[in-house]
Amino acid sequence: MGEDGIRRLVAHAVQAPSGGNVQPWTFLARGDVLHCRTDDTRPPTLLDFQGSATHLAIGAAVENIDLAARAAGWACQVRSFPDPADPGLVCTLAFSRDPRLPHPPLADWIGRRATNRRHGPARPLDAAHRQTLTDCAADSGALLQLITERTELTELGEVIGAGDRLRMLNPRLHREMMAELRWTPDEVRDTRDGIDLATLEADAADLAGLSLARHWPHLALVRELGGGAAFAEGAVKSVAGSSALGHLTVPGTGPTAQVAGGRALQRLWLTATSLGLGLQPLTVLLYLFARAEHPDATGLDATETATLHTLRKRMSALLPPRTGHTELMLFRLSYAPPPTARSLRREVDSVLRFEAAGPTPPGRPSAP
Structure with a gap:
């Protein structure tokens, strides 16, 4: 070669x-x-x-x-x-x-293929597209569950939003999230990794709020007072502008299953792209569930852990966990226009x- x-x-x-x-x-x-x-x-x-x-x-x-x-x-x-x-x-x-x-x-x-955070029309997922995606997952040894009913989407949007709020108001999660963001074009070009702000597809008001939330002292008081409801609004709006939410799992647990799941996920994402569907991962909550449900929930306090257990129950009412499966990704699908920007990759x-x-x-x- x-x-x-x-x-x-x-x-x-x-x-x-x-x-x-x-x-x-x-x-x-x-x-x-x-x-x-x-x-x-x-x-x-x-x-x-x-x-x-x-x-x-x-x-x-x-x-x-x-x-x-x-x-x-x-x-x-x-x-x-x-x-x-x-x-x-x-x-x-x-x-x-x-x-x-x-x-x-x-x-x-x-x-x-790219992450597409743009909102699309809240049109139903085409039946042929749904079947193609389900078959793609099955052919890769994975299981795809799709939520398309509007009241169920609303409920899951609120659950995901609550997870986003928790992430923003946890000191370490906040610090790590801010470290992922690339705030200027020069920083985007210099690092060639992380999340380019342009890919968030945010308006000026949202970007101003994010800039303010960048500094933890501004949020410490919000956390103390139990505020921060606005941090949940982004997910609610995103899900409202979606045709479906997808939940992808694969049989087995541990690193080998995760690698196999990554291959299945990529095939699914490429297939969605070929169908003209935008895909945006909303997986933060799954990673937080995994940590909260482990005997050693390091990095989460008792209140956060209890909140995550409550959110898991709400999500499980619509997406029941499957014993012996690894949860790979929660994501939204939309018929949105193509993204206006893409994050760079290292050389x-x-x-x-x-x-x-x-x-x-x-x-x-x-x-x-």
Whole structure:
């Protein structure tokens, strides 16, 4: 395949979605084997409970690589967590030439997929689109539940909004959220990660409020007084401008299931893009549920944990949890116009390095 071929594949990989656009991956190429690793230079966050968001993102990146490789006539053999002694090695991908492979249509949509936060008309989800998305999830080994009834959407919008309010008024979650945002065009270009404010599709009033909320001392008193209802309004409005809410799960638990789920999620998102549907993740609440339901709910106080248990009960009335399944993503679908901006990605050479194939045991990259 050569270095140029590997670079092209990694260029597709980094187009994958990741929470906060943190891009939690690095790649090591050794011959025709590509090692996909977690980027351990990035500090853990409260939302990335037990690395679940990281593994989901890397799974999505692996799916992009597989699609792009097959489009170029290369078969891709994926092994997840091949070395138990090296949990940072998430996958190895081995490539072999096979010009007989059919072109995967989803590969053509990798560069067009994006988070779309724009509000659309509250029109019903087309029945054919619903079936296509459900079949896509099932073909990937996942389960997709879609909520389209308007009163149920309203209830879930309020639940999601309450989770957004909790996030904004928790000191650590607030600090980590503000660190993800890129406030100026220069900061966007310099970092090439995080959330570009332009992608929020916010009006001037919302941006002014966000700028004020950027500073924790402004919110400490709001938290003390039990205020902050306005922080829930964004989700309520977004869901109101949606055609459906989706809840994607995959059988199994733990990192391997999360990586497989990331691949299923990426296929679903690419399929939605091909149908002209905008997709916006609303997954903060799922990550908070996972933390609150763990015996050690570090980072959440008793009141926050109790609030999350109440919100889980409300959501479960419409989206019952499935025993033995991993919750991957909660998201909204809309027939909104295309987004006006897209978050940048880091350059390929900043996340990829090459190493000559040699006696190093498989799965164990030598020191950079």
